[in-house]
Amino acid sequence: MCGRFAQIEPxxxxxxRLQVEKVLVQHTAPRYNICPGEDIVALVQNTDKQLIEIRWxxxxxxxxxxxxxKPLINARVETVIQKPSFKRAFFNNRCIIPASGFxxxxxxxxxxxxxxxxxxxxxxxxxxxxxxxxxxxxxxxxAILTTQANEQMSAIHSRMPVIxxxxxxxxxxxxxxSVEVLEKLMQPFNSKLVIYPVSTKINNPAYKExxxxxxx
Numbered sequence: 097m098c099g100r101f102a103q104i105e106p107x108x109x110x111x112x113r114l115q116v117e118k119v120l121v122q123h124t125a126p127r128y129n130i131c132p133g134e135d136i137v138a139l140v141q142n143t144d145k146q147l148i149e150i151r152w153x154x155x156x157x158x159x160x161x162x163x164x165x166k167p168l169i170n171a172r173v174e175t176v177i178q179k180p181s182f183k184r185a186f187f188n189n190r191c192i193i194p195a196s197g198f199x200x201x202x203x204x205x206x207x208x209x210x211x212x213x214x215x216x217x218x219x220x221x222x223x224x225x226x227x228x229x230x231x232x233x234x235x236x237x238x239a240i241l242t243t244q245a246n247e248q249m250s251a252i253h254s255r256m257p258v259i260x261x262x263x264x265x266x267x268x269x270x271x272x273x274s275v276e277v278l279e280k281l282m283q284p285f286n287s288k289l290v291i292y293p294v295s296t297k298i299n300n301p302a303y304k305e306x307x308x309x310x311x312x
Contacts, residue, residue, distance in 0.1 A: 097170050098221070098240045098257040100298065101198035102128045102212075102309055107137060110194050111147055113218060114139060114265065118146040128308040129199075131301040132169040138223060138238060139192040141269040150191070154239035155228035156181045162228040162235075171224060171239040173258060173282040177275070182239070185224035190278075191238060192220035192265050197290075197309065199298055202252045211252050212294045212309050215259065215287065222258035222268055222282060246284040248291060259285040 107124040110116075121137055130136055135149045153167025158180075168181060176182045197214030198221075225238040241258040249256045260268050260281060267273050268281055292311045297303045 097242055097253075097255050098198055098200075099132060099169060101130050101193075101221070101257075102196045103130060103137060103194060104128065104196040104309075105194070105218075107147065110137070113262070114145065114147075116145045116147050118144060120146060120148045122149060126306070127304070128306055129298055129301065129304050132167065136238070137194055138225065139194065139220065139265060139269060140189075140225070141266075141271065145266075145269075148236070150225055150236045150238045152238060152240075154181070154185065154224065154226055154237045155235075157184065157226050157228060159228055162230050165228075167237060168239050170242045170257075173241055173243045176224070176241060182224060185226045185239075188271065189225045190269050190271075191223040191225050192260060192268055193223045193238070193240060194218075194220045198257060199294070200249075200253045200256075210294050210296060210298045211291055212311075213249065213252070213256075214290045215285070216290065218262050220260050220262075220265060222260050241282060243282055243284050246286065246289070248289045249284075252291065256284065258282050 104126040107121050111119050132153050136152050138150045155162045155165050159165040171182045176186050201208040222241040223238045242255045245256045
C-alpha cells in the first residue's frame with residue numbers, strides 16, 4: 097500500500113517542468129509527511145493540463161452519504177477496472193500525483209522500521225479521482241494505484257505505488273489512452289529505487305518537518 101509520501105519540489109517548479117499554465121493550488125510549500133485525508137497536488141487533463149488540489153482518499157460519486165463512507169486511499173491495479181468504487185474513475189478520471197518519495201514500514205516481529213523510497217528522476221504516482229457531494233458541495237477525492245512490489249521493494253513490503261515516469265504522464269491522464277497501454281504503465285517499477293531507513297518521527301501524522309526524509 098501507500099499511506100504516506102513527500103512532495104518537496106515547489107509547485108511553481110513542477111508547473112514549469114510540466115509546462116502547465118493553469119495552477120489551481122493554494123498550498124505550495126514543500127511537504128515532507130503527506131497523510132490520507134489531506135489535500136494534495138495532482139496533474140489532470142481537462143481542456144488543458146492543470147495542477148489542482150484534491151483530497152487524498154477516494155469517495156465514489158455514488159456514495160449516498162459521503163460522510164459515512166470510509167475514504168479509499170489506494171486502488172489495486174489487479175481489480176481497479178472491475179470494482180464499482182473505481183471503475184468509472186479509472187476510465188474517465190486518471191491523474192498524476194507528483195511525488196518526491198514515499199514511506200513504507202518494514203515489519204520485523206513486533207518492530208516496524210520506517211523507510212523512505214525514492215527514484216533519481218522526477219516521477220509521479222498513478223492516481224484516479226472522482227467527485228463526491230458533501231452538504232451540497234462537490235469535493236474531488238483521489239486514490240493512489242498500487243501494484244506488486246518489485247524485487248527491491250519486496251524486501252520492505254509486498255506492495256508499492258504505481259510509479260509513472262514524466263515521459264509517460266500524458267499517456268496516463270489522456271482519456272483516449274487504450275487499456276492495453278494503461279496496463280503496461282501499471283507494472284511494477286523496473287528501474288533502481290533509492291531506499292533507506294528514516295526516523296520514527298514519521299510515525300506521527302502531525303510531524304511535518306524536513307528531517308522526515310533524513311537517513312538514520
